[in-house]
Amino acid sequence: MEWLLAPISALISVAVGFYLFYYVKAQDSGSKRMREISHAIREGAIAFLKREYMTLAVFVLVMATALGVLLPEPIWATPRWTQNVGLALAYIFGSLCSGLAGLFGMDVALRANAKTANAAKKGLNRAFPIAFRGGAVMGLSVVGLALLGISVVYGLTGDLTIVLGFSFGASATALFAKAGGGIYTKTADISADLVGKVEMDLPEDDPRNPAVIADNVGDNVGDVAGMGADLFDSYVACVVAVMILGQVLGPIETNLPLVFAGLGIIASILGVATVRVGRKSDPGKVLNRGTYVTCVIFAILTLVATMYYQYPPEIWGAAVIGLVAGIVIGVTSDYFTSINRAPARRTAESSETGAAINVITGFSYGLVSVFPPLIGIGIATAAAYFLCLPLGDGYGVYGVGAAAFGMLSIVGMVVANDAFGPIGDNAKGIAEQSGAEEEVIEILDRLDAAGNTAKAITKGFAIGAAGLTVISLLAAYREIVGGGIGFDLMNPLVLLGAMIGIAIPPLFSAMVMLGVGKNAFRMIEEVRRQFRETPGLREGKEGVKPDYAKCVDIATKGALKELLPASLVSIIVTLLVGFVGGIEALGGYLGGSIFAGLLFALLMANSGGLWDNAKKYIEAGALGGKGSEAHKAAVIGDTVGDPFKDTAGPSLNTLITVMSLVASVFAPLIILARSLLLG
């Protein structure tokens, strides 16, 4: 019963989360103006989440009904109908937990922003802990609720098919949260920038800009709620996939992922506790040091557990391989996006020849940047496989799974760092809108920059972990459909599947990005209209305020409208390939989707980050600085990169996880239907 370590750690995690929540809540929210702005952002974010969860609820209920009726076996043809009910309930429970983690994390982030802005008046060492602990609440509730949920479902049923349903529920929520939030945030960002900054020449976060609140809301729904749901999803999927792979090996191997995940939570809590910043520290380095410390603690704790429970040490080795690969991937992503490195600088320099060359250059470096992480994922997979292979049949792929949860074990810390970013960003926005002093803004600028630094590493972790997770899910899928099957590229059905599979991530990306374009088009019209029709708005006349709520509303409605077709297409095509092409075609399809999904996730995340930093490099004074022709060109590049890095790119992790889970969950039905039809 050593797996009970998982729910115990999860409960501790939630408890620590609550403690930090009350710490943040107890801080002063600052001046009336600060509280007002924070309140407006909060209102917009809650309005978005409410509407999103309503749409999601309909989707979840329809899907749960379908699952309950059809799976694992059609309810009219099985005596074990309780299993069907269990699956449907687990699915709903998965969405609930994921949604709850997102809501909880966002709530604290929305409280933390004004408090951070206010504390910045007293110095960096006062503002930093609020922002970081705000992020940590999110991180600890994600891992806590995820592992608690898995433990509850597994403890009650002992049936991994039903745990898979829990994972599927979480992934559906994640796709909505990530893609919907991504569309929302970029709609607002592009509109605020294009009209406010470019056309009207207003500074960033200027309160006269009608899109400014929507933009601030976007940071929260996209980066906080969306990213939390995304990692919740990967984390759960990974643990479940490895448990499925372990089931054929024995009870130790089935429960080991839970033990390691539990220890990962402990490591994250300890890691969070070590993060402290002095007056002179570089907050970006402090955040990254926290990640490294967490990794080391995790490695030590799991080594102790391995010796104590006499687990095969090779599995521990595979987990460490995953951990190291995660860091390597993060560091290389950092190279390609960092403001201090050649790619961003060369892209900035190319802006002097115009926007087109800036776009081409940034895109090209983005293409190059996929090379190291893809090789890293490939090598980690092969190394983990061959390390564990001597343990016996089936241990090779189990090792790959171990590498995946090695990477994901420190997710609590990763999410904490990642959520730190939007809190700092929002705090800066609030300070600017409430007319704070130069020094305060300078401190918040440092927090914002620290968030970006930490993000490079955490993004690498997220994509790398998603890569290993979906490879494990592919293995789990094979296990579910019958271990003997292979996905040979020379099998024309596998190849056909792969050809379709590689087309899905681009198609999905296109649909959400076109969604951003359409949505931004509507919102830009609205922002222009407000400037045109509201006398005194542009000049900043006393008492004249833009209609923020209208912009929030447009972004919200549009995001949900544009998101649905993309999500449905990816689920429907997966089912079509399975039912029409069969099990092998579906395997090839998943393989293809993994390849294209990782490729585009990396390309979009990195080129987007690169364009952003090329622009910032110019804004810091290089090549003529703000307002120069080079700057105008770089702004265009940055705007192209916005939906890349914040809408399409980060949704792809979730997309390929969802596709893999659809395949695994529906596999029994596909086999049944095809055997009935084809005899």
Added chain:
Amino acid sequence: MEWLLAPISALISVAVGFYLFYYVKAQDSGSKRMREISHAIREGAIAFLKREYMTLAVFVLVMATALGVLLPEPIWATPRWTQNVGLALAYIFGSLCSGLAGLFGMDVALRANAKTANAAKKGLNRAFPIAFRGGAVMGLSVVGLALLGISVVYGLTGDLTIVLGFSFGASATALFAKAGGGIYTKTADISADLVGKVEMDLPEDDPRNPAVIADNVGDNVGDVAGMGADLFDSYVACVVAVMILGQVLGPIETNLPLVFAGLGIIASILGVATVRVGRKSDPGKVLNRGTYVTCVIFAILTLVATMYYQYPPEIWGAAVIGLVAGIVIGVTSDYFTSINRAPARRTAESSETGAAINVITGFSYGLVSVFPPLIGIGIATAAAYFLCLPLGDGYGVYGVGAAAFGMLSIVGMVVANDAFGPIGDNAKGIAEQSGAEEEVIEILDRLDAAGNTAKAITKGFAIGAAGLTVISLLAAYREIVGGGIGFDLMNPLVLLGAMIGIAIPPLFSAMVMLGVGKNAFRMIEEVRRQFRETPGLREGKEGVKPDYAKCVDIATKGALKELLPASLVSIIVTLLVGFVGGIEALGGYLGGSIFAGLLFALLMANSGGLWDNAKKYIEAGALGGKGSEAHKAAVIGDTVGDPFKDTAGPSLNTLITVMSLVASVFAPLIILARSLLLG
């Protein structure tokens, strides 16, 4: 000996090519000014080709020596050293034939341009045949020399390993021609546009623009010589791959590709003969009709041959599947790029919100556009496979090969149509620079537009055929390394290979595009310098001429400099994966490269075409027409698309063919080296 049909058809093709060459040569080259400009373009193009061939010659000699020493077995360890010599010679012969076809085709295109411009004074029906027959010379010499070369090598040695060497030689030339020409043409195009059109406000092809001749040269070296070498390469590789797949089945199956290829040539000659245009015809439709007619003739001729020689009709069926798939892919590409369709129009409309949204929209539609052709290739593969599978073991993949050469059989016609484009484009340029009348330019505009229409279909064919060819090459590779092996995605070595393989096409694309950027940077500086330092140049003062040659020189040197690393990296990584990872990793690697290669080839070709047409749509008067803000935004999108569609995109076909051939050619050495090292 029915395969002798191949050399006979090839000789006929070359003969008809000569006849058309003399027809074109006999036409009037027009006014002194026209001849002058044509001469300048010719000089620039020859200068480029000379330097390219010099670089290539060094590369070919080094590679030939390596091949001769090491393959098929190390020369010191084999009694059959003549095979080594044969392989090296075949390799050199392959590059020679490919280079010759490129040179020959370009020569006639360079002659045809001024003659077409001159004939346009007398009407469309006088200008059209010159441009078309000029293109046909290229088409017929490509297929003629290719098939003649294969026949000679095969007839002399009867050894497919050596024929593979011929193919490898052709592909190396193609990679140089396609990527080098692609870098050249876009360097010139971007520089001419950015400085001439955007900064100086000159019209297209204005003789005051110092980059204008380099730009005209670029059309020839990129689109004519490069594209000819590309299809030469696919054509040869396809025929050889299918012969290798046929070898294990029997002599009929080995020789059948030669027979079908021979008939394809006859079909192309007949198709070329049917292309005629009246005063009122739509030349674009005429060109496409020519393609369809050729397809029908090919289908009939091969059906007759199938009945006469009693070939299994399934193989004929597979070839027809390929043909149909080619047309379907072409038609869908046409939808996504055509000026009259929603994607281009919506992209144009999005330009009103600025350049960034234009780029995002065009890129997104490009992402969507990969879906139909990938599915088309997948379905064609599976359909051809299952159609031929009942014939016995090994016939399934042979059927896939048959579909590939079905698509490629009409390459003569495809190249003719494709080379028509740059001839018309150049003719228009010459007419404009020599101050021709409005009506003449209007006629040449129609030719130019017809070239673009035909290109959509032929591009679809080229990419589709490349897709099926590399799939056949993968099968041939498996045959060479030992038929029993599989490339199962769940094998971690295959997966590692695939992860590296999918990263190569993006890496290669990035390297050549960054090459364009760097090169354009140098050239833009030069063009600006000339305008700054040459008094009277911009105003068009009598007697003041820009220094065209300097621009040609910069583009040439830069293109070759930027091209080499990209080509070497792709070859070296392929060998590394093979020697370090082994045969299975290399198989996965090829699979990954096929997936990513096709994906990016389609994405880049289609989004590039789309941006171009969105711009043209605005230029035709929509959304404010030329000079509007929307137009400026669309020009930026078009410039981003230039290296996509003319540099990186079209090189990817060739890249993946080269990678596949490297793998197949070096496979024996890899097996030997690894068995020596690993015991």
